[in-house]
Amino acid sequence: MHTALRVLLTFVVLLAAGFFGYDMVQYYLYSPWTRDARVRAEVVTVAPDVSGYISDMPVRNDQFVKKGDILFVIDQERYRLALADAEATAAARLAQHQMLLQQLERRLKLNLGLTITEEALDNARRQSEQADASYQQSIAARDLAALNLKRTEVRAAVNGFVTNLNVKAGDYASQGKPALALIDSDSFRVDAYFEETKIPQIRAGSTVKIRLMNGGAVLQGQVESIARGITDQDNRDGPELLAAVNPTFTWVRLAQRIPVRIRLTDVPEDTLISAGMTCTVILNETTKPHIGTGIKHAMAALL
Numbered sequence: 001m002h003t004a005l006r007v008l009l010t011f012v013v014l015l016a017a018g019f020f021g022y023d024m025v026q027y028y029l030y031s032p033w034t035r036d037a038r039v040r041a042e043v044v045t046v047a048p049d050v051s052g053y054i055s056d057m058p059v060r061n062d063q064f065v066k067k068g069d070i071l072f073v074i075d076q077e078r079y080r081l082a083l084a085d086a087e088a089t090a091a092a093r094l095a096q097h098q099m100l101l102q103q104l105e106r107r108l109k110l111n112l113g114l115t116i117t118e119e120a121l122d123n124a125r126r127q128s129e130q131a132d133a134s135y136q137q138s139i140a141a142r143d144l145a146a147l148n149l150k151r152t153e154v155r156a157a158v159n160g161f162v163t164n165l166n167v168k169a170g171d172y173a174s175q176g177k178p179a180l181a182l183i184d185s186d187s188f189r190v191d192a193y194f195e196e197t198k199i200p201q202i203r204a205g206s207t208v209k210i211r212l213m214n215g216g217a218v219l220q221g222q223v224e225s226i227a228r229g230i231t232d233q234d235n236r237d238g239p240e241l242l243a244a245v246n247p248t249f250t251w252v253r254l255a256q257r258i259p260v261r262i263r264l265t266d267v268p269e270d271t272l273i274s275a276g277m278t279c280t281v282i283l284n285e286t287t288k289p290h291i292g293t294g295i296k297h298a299m300a301a302l303l
Contacts (some may be wrong), residue, residue: 032201032283036257037192037210041275042184044158048074049151051175054167061165064185065156071180072154074173079149086145090138097131104128158184188264188273190221192281193257202226206283208262212271213278220266221281227259 052074059071104124165180173179190210194202202223210219262281267273 032194032198033281034192034194034198034257035278035280037190037262037279037281039212039273039275039277039279040189040191042158042187043275044160044182044184045178046071046154046157046180046182047176047178048154048173049175050074050079050148051173052078052152054169054171054173057167057169059162059165061162063162065160065162065182067156067159069156070153071156071162071182072167072169072173074152074154076149076152079145079152083142083145083149086138086142090135090142093131093135093138097128097135100124100128100131154179156182158182158186160185183275188267188275189224190262190264190279190281192260192262194260194281195255196258197255199226199258199260202260202283207265208284209282210262210264211280211282212273213280217268217271219264219268219271219273219279221262221264224261224263227261230256230258 054072055075056070056073059065059069065071104127108121160182163181163183167173167179192208204223204225206223208221208223210221212219260281
């Protein structure tokens with residue numbers, strides 16, 4: 001009796017171990033979840049379009065700004081003078097054009113009485129056209145001067161957070177040289193890297209739970225897209241664009257990780273997210289159920 005009981009207990013233990021082992025294999029190899037995920041956001045590099053000393057810096061590092069808010073102002077005096085000069089030049093060339101145009105009109109009237117040569121009439125016409133072209137050129141220069149004056153106010157292109165602010169009032173800002181970065185607050189997303197064995201269960205539109213490593217509230221998201229290619233680390237193109245095939249092949253092959261882009265659909269108001277944070281992504285529904293779902297759900301809750 002005791003021998004039979006021991007055999008039965010051994011059989012039950014082995015069966016439970018086999019069941020648990022199989023379930024763990026299914027969970028880790030095929031269940032659609034990953035701990036390899038990062039919070040991402042678009043970063044706008046802010047650089048002035050004109051050069052000059054920074055006269056005003058109303059923002060500070062990590063401050064939230066709205067699209068159109070002034071980030072910093074470059075000294076405007078030089079650009080105001082340039083605009084005034086361009087406007088004066090445009091006015092002078094307009095007067096010159098109007099004078100030559102009137103002369104042309106008078107010559108056209110004189111030509112009706114055949115009192116002016118064809119050459120003189122043609123010269124008057126060309127001088128009027130040249131004056132008109134000069135006036136249009138001055139208009140373009142005036143508009144450019146006005147644009148430069150407007151660009152002395154560097155404004156936020158998106159809603160977001162000021163970061164890496166490395167200039168201050170009094171510094172000289174060079175045209176095209178980055179002064180700060182702006183993290184687009186409307187572009188936060190999660191890039192999750194799922195093993196290729198789990199990709200068949202993921203679809204665009206699938207909903208997911210996102211658990212930040214800091215232990216905060218659970219975020220909700222939706223799969224936007226699945227990457228269609230990654231770099232082959234083993235085989236690269238050779239110098240003659242021929243395939244450089246690795247002559248060795250290991251029997252143990254690790255599953256490649258495929259990037260999956262996830263759009264955040266629900267972020268609690270008191271939850272702070274920063275680009276670069278690590279998180280765990282768990283698909284809410286699966287298309288390939290496995291046994292032992294209770295064990296998997298319990299483990300997912302502990303992540």
